[in-house]
Structures are given as C-alpha cells and as structure tokens.
Amino acid sequence: MSDDDPKASKDNKPPSRFGQGGFGRSGFGQGGFSKRAKTAKSFDRDVDRAAGGTSAGDAPHRPPARREPRPVRKVTAQYLENAALYYLGRFSAASGHLRQLLVRRVDRSAKAHDTDPVAGREMVDKLIARFLASGLLDDAAYAAGKAKSLRRRGASRSVIAQKLRAKSVAADRIADAVGAADADAIEDGQDAELLAAWRLARRKRIGPYRTTENRAELRMKDLAALARGGFSYDVARRVIDGDANDAPRLD
Secondary structure, three states: OOOOOHHHHHHOOOOOOOOHHHOOOOOOHHHHHHHHHHHHHHHHHHHHHHOOOOOEOOEOOOOOOOOOOOOOOOOOHHHHHHHHHHHHHHOOOOHHHHHHHHHHHHHHHHHHHOOOHHHHHHHHHHHHHHHHHHOOOOHHHHHHHHHHHHHHOOOOHHHHHHHHHHOOOOHHHHHHHHHHHOHHHHHOOOOHHHHHHHHHHHHHOOHHHOOOOOOOOOHHHHHHHHHHOOOOHHHHHHHHOOOHHHOOOOO
C-alpha cells in the first residue's frame, strides 16, 4: 500500500497522547468525561431519590422537603413559667413584650389541643404580675437601659420611641427613658439630639467622616441617611456640613 494512501496514513498514525478520539484514557474520553458524567448523574439521582424526587433528567429539580414543624406543647402554668424564665435568661424584656410571647403560645395550644385560651391568658397575667412584683421584670429599668444604649449608637428620639413601642413599653415609660438617656448631655450643656446625630454620622462614616474627596457630591445622600434615622433637617444639615474637628466629644 502506498504512502499516499489516506487509509494507510491513518493506520500508521502514531497513537495520540490523548487516547482514542483525542480524549481517551487520559481522563477525558472513554473512561474520562463519560465516567465523570455518569458519576455526576448518579450523584444527582441519589440526591433526588433521598429527597423523594426522581432521577436527574427525568424531572425538573425539586427543592428538598421542608422539615416537619415542631409539635405544639400543651400550655400549663408550669410550662409558661419555664418558657418565660428561659426567655428572660437570654434576653431582657418589657412585661408587655413577654406577655405577647406567652399569649402566642397560649393561642397555639388552644388551636392544637383545644385548651381554654381565656384560662391561658389568666395564667399569663398572673405570671407577669408575679414577675413584676419580684423584680424579674422591670419596665422602667428595661426602657432606660434600652434608650441609653440606642442613644450611644446614634439613635434619634423618634427611633428610640419607635423601638420601645414595638416592645410594648408604655408611652410614659418611653418619655422617662429618653429623658434619663439625655440627662448627661444636658448636664454638659449639649444638645442630646445633635450629639446623637454626630454619633450616627461617625458610625456610618458619612458627612465630615467621609474619607473620599467627593463629599460635596454625596451631601444629599448623607442628609437623607440622617433623615431616615429620624433627625430633623436642621440637625442633619449641621452635622453633614460640619467639620469633624469641631465635633463634640462623643465618647
């Protein structure tokens, strides 16, 4: 057979370093891509089977089934007390907020076990009254501590009031708490609301605390940030247009 015979040239061609077909036993052809594809498909099929679905390619992907919800506990006086103590061991709370959490459990128990919701609410009220009398719950201390913490982080009066209302703190308690949080600033002759705005600007690194040279271009954005924080336009303008070197003592 002549050397010009195409068949001869093909037969005499040295084997490719990639195996048959160019991508053979090197890990890409027969035993390469095919085995990997098969392995991947088998893996997908096993995952789908474990999730209660079908094999890959037979049906669109389905998310795994959700976990079954935890069974609802039947409410008793002891259960409510244990739940309340557990919560107070992890978080501080106002009496109104704790009452809401416990009443929610009462309602779930009434729906799941046909317990008396009225009797459950009476148990909650007695428990809350006992905790208030013993000092385990102290709405005034809770509101004062929360307001002081929020002020240090740069919260405005309106934001503090909003957050305390969300925790079912009474309006008179909120006013007393904000007044107590502002007492130190007032004694130093400072505007507590303006001081909080400076703190928020420093925490967000806006206005005079920006390190970029385009501060003027971002002025409106920075004013809007303080406005969303509950500060008036006058307070926001004084901070955003101010100089960090002229800022009051914030610590």
